Amino acid sequence: VAVNEAQTKHLFDNRYGTGQSTVDGILRATNILLAGRRCVVAGYGWVGRGIANRFAGMGARVTIVEVDPVRAIEALMDGHQVMTAGDAARWGEVFVTATGNVNVFREEHFRVMPDGAVLANSGHFDAELDLAALTRLAEGHIREVRNDVREYDLGEKRLYLLAEGRLVNLGAAEGHPAAVMDMSFAGQALSVEYVAANHAALAKAVHVVPADIDAEIARLKLEARGITLEPMTEEQLRYTSSWQQGT
Amino acid sequence: VAVNEAQTKHLFDNRYGTGQSTVDGILRATNILLAGRRCVVAGYGWVGRGIANRFAGMGARVTIVEVDPVRAIEALMDGHQVMTAGDAARWGEVFVTATGNVNVFREEHFRVMPDGAVLANSGHFDAELDLAALTRLAEGHIREVRNDVREYDLGEKRLYLLAEGRLVNLGAAEGHPAAVMDMSFAGQALSVEYVAANHAALAKAVHVVPADIDAEIARLKLEARGITLEPMTEEQLRYTSSWQQGT
Amino acid sequence: VAVNEAQTKHLFDNRYGTGQSTVDGILRATNILLAGRRCVVAGYGWVGRGIANRFAGMGARVTIVEVDPVRAIEALMDGHQVMTAGDAARWGEVFVTATGNVNVFREEHFRVMPDGAVLANSGHFDAELDLAALTRLAEGHIREVRNDVREYDLGEKRLYLLAEGRLVNLGAAEGHPAAVMDMSFAGQALSVEYVAANHAALAKAVHVVPADIDAEIARLKLEARGITLEPMTEEQLRYTSSWQQGT
Amino acid sequence: VAVNEAQTKHLFDNRYGTGQSTVDGILRATNILLAGRRCVVAGYGWVGRGIANRFAGMGARVTIVEVDPVRAIEALMDGHQVMTAGDAARWGEVFVTATGNVNVFREEHFRVMPDGAVLANSGHFDAELDLAALTRLAEGHIREVRNDVREYDLGEKRLYLLAEGRLVNLGAAEGHPAAVMDMSFAGQALSVEYVAANHAALAKAVHVVPADIDAEIARLKLEARGITLEPMTEEQLRYTSSWQQGT
Numbered sequence: 001v002a003v004n005e006a007q008t009k010h011l012f013d014n015r016y017g018t019g020q021s022t023v024d025g026i027l028r029a030t031n032i033l034l035a036g037r038r039c040v041v042a043g044y045g046w047v048g049r050g051i052a053n054r055f056a057g058m059g060a061r062v063t064i065v066e067v068d069p070v071r072a073i074e075a076l077m078d079g080h081q082v083m084t085a086g087d088a089a090r091w092g093e094v095f096v097t098a099t100g101n102v103n104v105f106r107e108e109h110f111r112v113m114p115d116g117a118v119l120a121n122s123g124h125f126d127a128e129l130d131l132a133a134l135t136r137l138a139e140g141h142i143r144e145v146r147n148d149v150r151e152y153d154l155g156e157k158r159l160y161l162l163a164e165g166r167l168v169n170l171g172a173a174e175g176h177p178a179a180v181m182d183m184s185f186a187g188q189a190l191s192v193e194y195v196a197a198n199h200a201a202l203a204k205a206v207h208v209v210p211a212d213i214d215a216e217i218a219r220l221k222l223e224a225r226g227i228t229l230e231p232m233t234e235e236q237l238r239y240t241s242s243w244q245q246g247t
Numbered sequence: 248v249a250v251n252e253a254q255t256k257h258l259f260d261n262r263y264g265t266g267q268s269t270v271d272g273i274l275r276a277t278n279i280l281l282a283g284r285r286c287v288v289a290g291y292g293w294v295g296r297g298i299a300n301r302f303a304g305m306g307a308r309v310t311i312v313e314v315d316p317v318r319a320i321e322a323l324m325d326g327h328q329v330m331t332a333g334d335a336a337r338w339g340e341v342f343v344t345a346t347g348n349v350n351v352f353r354e355e356h357f358r359v360m361p362d363g364a365v366l367a368n369s370g371h372f373d374a375e376l377d378l379a380a381l382t383r384l385a386e387g388h389i390r391e392v393r394n395d396v397r398e399y400d401l402g403e404k405r406l407y408l409l410a411e412g413r414l415v416n417l418g419a420a421e422g423h424p425a426a427v428m429d430m431s432f433a434g435q436a437l438s439v440e441y442v443a444a445n446h447a448a449l450a451k452a453v454h455v456v457p458a459d460i461d462a463e464i465a466r467l468k469l470e471a472r473g474i475t476l477e478p479m480t481e482e483q484l485r486y487t488s489s490w491q492q493g494t
Numbered sequence: 495v496a497v498n499e500a501q502t503k504h505l506f507d508n509r510y511g512t513g514q515s516t517v518d519g520i521l522r523a524t525n526i527l528l529a530g531r532r533c534v535v536a537g538y539g540w541v542g543r544g545i546a547n548r549f550a551g552m553g554a555r556v557t558i559v560e561v562d563p564v565r566a567i568e569a570l571m572d573g574h575q576v577m578t579a580g581d582a583a584r585w586g587e588v589f590v591t592a593t594g595n596v597n598v599f600r601e602e603h604f605r606v607m608p609d610g611a612v613l614a615n616s617g618h619f620d621a622e623l624d625l626a627a628l629t630r631l632a633e634g635h636i637r638e639v640r641n642d643v644r645e646y647d648l649g650e651k652r653l654y655l656l657a658e659g660r661l662v663n664l665g666a667a668e669g670h671p672a673a674v675m676d677m678s679f680a681g682q683a684l685s686v687e688y689v690a691a692n693h694a695a696l697a698k699a700v701h702v703v704p705a706d707i708d709a710e711i712a713r714l715k716l717e718a719r720g721i722t723l724e725p726m727t728e729e730q731l732r733y734t735s736s737w738q739q740g741t
Numbered sequence: 742v743a744v745n746e747a748q749t750k751h752l753f754d755n756r757y758g759t760g761q762s763t764v765d766g767i768l769r770a771t772n773i774l775l776a777g778r779r780c781v782v783a784g785y786g787w788v789g790r791g792i793a794n795r796f797a798g799m800g801a802r803v804t805i806v807e808v809d810p811v812r813a814i815e816a817l818m819d820g821h822q823v824m825t826a827g828d829a830a831r832w833g834e835v836f837v838t839a840t841g842n843v844n845v846f847r848e849e850h851f852r853v854m855p856d857g858a859v860l861a862n863s864g865h866f867d868a869e870l871d872l873a874a875l876t877r878l879a880e881g882h883i884r885e886v887r888n889d890v891r892e893y894d895l896g897e898k899r900l901y902l903l904a905e906g907r908l909v910n911l912g913a914a915e916g917h918p919a920a921v922m923d924m925s926f927a928g929q930a931l932s933v934e935y936v937a938a939n940h941a942a943l944a945k946a947v948h949v950v951p952a953d954i955d956a957e958i959a960r961l962k963l964e965a966r967g968i969t970l971e972p973m974t975e976e977q978l979r980y981t982s983s984w985q986q987g988t
Contacts, residue, residue: 007317016324016776020768020799027765033918035571035757036966057798058761059573065477069465070254072476077263077529079553082469084477101479102486177774218316222329225777229319230312230331232348239349263529267521267552274518280671282510282818283719304551305514306820324776326800424527472530501811510818559971563959564748566970571757576963578971595973596980712810716823723813724806724825726842733843 001195006187006209008217013184017176019050021169022096022122023058029148029162029172030118032094035059040092042085043099044071047122051096052080063088065104085109094118096168097128106130110137115157120168129165148172186217248442253434253456255464260431264423266297268416269343269369270305276395276409276419277365279341282306287339289332290346291318294369298343299327310335312351332356341365343415344375353377357384362404367415376412395419433464495689500681500703502711507678511670513544515663516590516616517552523642523656523666524612526588529553534586536579537593538565541616545590546574557582559598579603588612590662591622600624604631609651614662623659642666680711742936747928747950749958754925758917760791762910763837763863764799770889770903770913771859773835776800781833783826784840785812788863792837793821804829806845826850835859837909838869847871851878856898861909870906889913927958 003009023034039055041048042065052062056079064075065085072082083091089109093116097104100123110133121128134152135142141153148171150161163171176184190213195202222229232240250256270281286302288295289312299309303326311322312332319329330338336356340363344351347370357380368375381399382389388400395418397408410418423431437460442449469476479487497503517528533549535542536559546556550573558569559579566576577585583603587610591598594617604627615622628646629636635647642665644655657665670678684707689696716723726734744750764775780796782789783806793803797820805816806826813823824832830850834857838845841864851874862869875893876883882894889912891902904912917925931954936943963970973981 008320012320012324016774016800020775023799024765024768024772027761027914028769031765031915031918033757034761036567036573054799056573057800058764058795059571059757059798061573061575067477067479067483069462069469069476072474073255073259073465073468073530076469076472076474077259077553079530079550079555081555082474082476084475101483103480103482173768174772177772215316218320221320222316222323225323227319227323227329228331229316229329230314232314233350235350236314236348263527263553267528270552271518271521271525274514274667275522278518278668278671280510281514283814283820301552303820304553305517305548306510306551306818308820308822320777324800326777326797326802328802420521421525424525502814506814506818561971561973561977563956563963563970566968567749567753567959567962570963570966570968571753576968576970578969595977597974597976709810712814715814716810716817719817721813721817721823722825723810723823724808726808727844729844730808730842 001191001207001209003184003188003191003209006184006191006217007211007214008183008221009187009209013176014046015050017050018047018098018122018169019054021173021176022051022120023054025148025168025171025173026094026096026118026120026162029120029146029168030160032118034094037061037094038063038092039094040065040083040088040096042066042088042095042097042104042128043101043123044068044075045098045100048098049075049078051098051122052078055094056080060094063091086112089113092117095120097121098123099128100124102127103130103133104128107133107137110134110154110159113157113159116160117157118160118162119165120162121165122168126165129161131161131165134159134161183217183221186220187213190216248438248454248456250431250435250438250456253431253438253464254461255430255468256434256456260423261293262297264297265294265345265369265416266301268420268423269298269367270301272395272415272418272420273341273343273365273367273409276367276393276415277407279365281341284308284341285310285339286341287312287330287335287343289313289335289342289344289351289375290348290370291315291322292345292347295345296322296325298345298369299325302341303327307341310338333359336360339364342367344368345370346375347371349374350377350380351375354380354384357381357401357406360404360406363407364404365407365409366412367409367419368412369415373412376408378408378412381406381408430464430468433467434460437463495685495701495703497678497682497685497703500678500685500711501705501708502677502715503681503703507670508540509544511544512541512592512616512663513546513548515667515670516545516614517548518668519642519662519664519666520588520590520612520614520656523614523640523662524654526612528588531555531588532557532586533588534559534577534582534590536560536582536589536591536598536622537595537617538562538569539592539594542592543569543572545592545616546572549588550574554588557585580606583607586611589614591615592617593622594618596621597624597627598622601627601631604628604648604653607651607653610654611651612654612656613659614656614666615659616662620659623655625655625659628653628655677711677715680714681707684710742932742948742950744925744929744932744950747932747958748952748955749924749962750928750950754917755787756791758791759788759839759863759910760795762914762917763792763861764795765915766889766909766911766913767835767837767859767861767903770861770887770909771901773859775835778802778835779804779833780835781806781824781829781837783807783829783836783838783845783869784842784864785809785816786839786841789839790816790819792839792863793819796835797821801835804832827853830854833858835861837861837863839863840869841865843868844871844874845869848874848878851875851895851900854898854900857901858898859901859903860906861903861913862906863909867906870902872902872906875900875902924958924962927961928954931957 037060039060040063041052063081066072090112138152145151148163152159284307286307287310288299310328313319337359385399392398395410399406531554533554534557535546557575560566583606632646639645642657646653778801780801781804782793804822807813830853879893886892889904893900903909
């Protein structure tokens, strides 16, 4: 069962959790002022848009690098700029990768980034930044300048890598807040329970988390926050179901 | 072909287009100040979240009424309040429906709304507000006080209905901006072309708009705005496709 | 008595009122989509920052043109871009002046603005845009294309002037909402009362609105919105006054 | 010379610096998720509005407690709620004081706060929270549960005090970012230089920082960020000065 694809996982954990904890990790590592800062986020999936939203909420200006045209135009209409990686490398001061892909920023980009640029990764692996190229360009002039901050001196400028290019929200902060992880863990627990109860009927395959489980997790979360949902009236239930039947 | 379900339709037209044009319609009809105003949006689908986002962007405080727990918690984490329709009716000053359902606000809610409350609809039909109940409660004390603003005098208070409960962005403003409709129309045109080219191979059914068409529309839109997408490198394409194959 | 300088006037009328009504005027005149739009605001006083804030709230990207360095850096830290008028003219799609000065955008700027650029004024007079230069450049190719929208065809491109360069929130919308004007009018009325009561003691000069009047207006406004202020305790009053005495 | 009153100090250091570093301090100490959180800020001066703005930017809902009616209505129009300290105590989950006054939250408030409430101070001294009352209510059930987090167990609930009630941005984070402090230090240095150069002509009194020094600091800061100000034309300078002379 693909618990990572549950709505209550990817909507909340990835978007709200990683958004905050990435900003948190960057602040803990560098203590830079984000207001007025030029921040580049590579990838506008759930993680990327969470980070972009929080950067903007701290007063930064945000540029998105995307390969997907629909996501790119969404970023644009959300008030962000959209650039190629090359243009963004020249423009930005803080760079965060959240693509799930490899070598998003690489030699050609490091060469044109401004002095003092900060590099961090919030995607899956530490492969989103081409660290081999960064090390090669620094020719041995590499040192730790603060906890979780490694300086690469390229001669004409210095670049700062956070948390060794590993997930900055885990490396330099504490990962997701408990208020987010509880939803992810609930998804895992209820999915295991679901498999235990239904394994006879389930084919050998990757199954989506049943919508019922997502709804149940969300309902428990709302209840814990003292919020009562609006129930549908009988009339509304009839209207909804008749509409779904296409009559 | 369900052109209304195209990503470039529901993401942009419904969210960004209706968000702006609903606010526009309310301002044209009433000229009320939105800063500091208590605004209730029923429904947190694409349309509802577009409206909520724009209300917040004008300095209003927003409460969402939802029946779906996942959407409700999403609204909460986006910084809005979530209430039942009954609590929201007591709290709000401006009410907009965007649910696609019927009688979202009805007699029990009209009775507790404050004097001067403004009612508008941005959902599908004019059935989201129970207009029969509103008319009955006013006992004939109904009059037009401005263009697109109808006053219902309930004795102890007056409620104001915009655009006769029809879509307020069409009734009191001009509907979507051209910059949004071009994407929707492109989706329709390219879908017709697609059907013409492929009808022999298509079963009799409702088909989703092919992802290629969505991507093509978004690409054209980006090009028109002078934006170049980041292309994937060979290495990245290989990484992506190998990941999708699960190797 | 300089009623225009009252806090309850310039904070609210100028900032919140003009911010909303300028956006409203532009939408009524043009029906353009603001999400993703590049908007330039000249001047970052109360009016300018109100407009900038509302543009950003509608999903636009905002560039500020300023002559004052403190205001410029404030704009920057509020998340906007800061450019010279020349750079902004090349970058922008919508231009609003709010400087109180003359010829902020003039021939050199009109020449480099993109095709389709929209020009509006929310400052004091219709002198903020150099209309004589615009007319000269169009060489007679001027026509009304919508209510409050005048097209200037410069051959290689067309520029669109709103409300004849007069205040766009009055020309193309309805000016300030009543909820803002009540505070301004209260300031005028209470100031007249103050002058009537104290004229014997007042020297012939421009007087500031007494802080008491500002506080009284704000108190009445809060009361009308059902809000109770936190009162200071005896201890807090003592602490505050002792601190003011520098002990 | 009142360097703390320089525009480049109170606008930037207090507002942007403290806003970010207060959020940073709370996150480091607690790692709570701010999205959807109910946050109370006491005081809507420069520090308070900076904090409120950043809380909102992280997806929190914000309530302001104020004694000044003009500031209260400003908070309201900025999209926040305004409540008395008593109502806010019942409503909130996170409480930050930024008033410069004493005992803003005290026994009567601690008694009604919800279980798990977080208390922090970003005002001048550690007197804004009535720590003596908090200690008394806990009757010895006090312990450190994390770095900079002290639990007060009141029997029916637990309250969490950050950084011993001292400035949370210094106690639990690193204070202002360098990008803000440089402006404050520049103000101090240039003010000392000014005093040294002009002491003969200055009366014994508290002097405001000359506007020239503020402008110079802002200009240097803009230059360091690669930004060129728009200069006034001869015509604009004439217009401005003639207006200031009232002709």
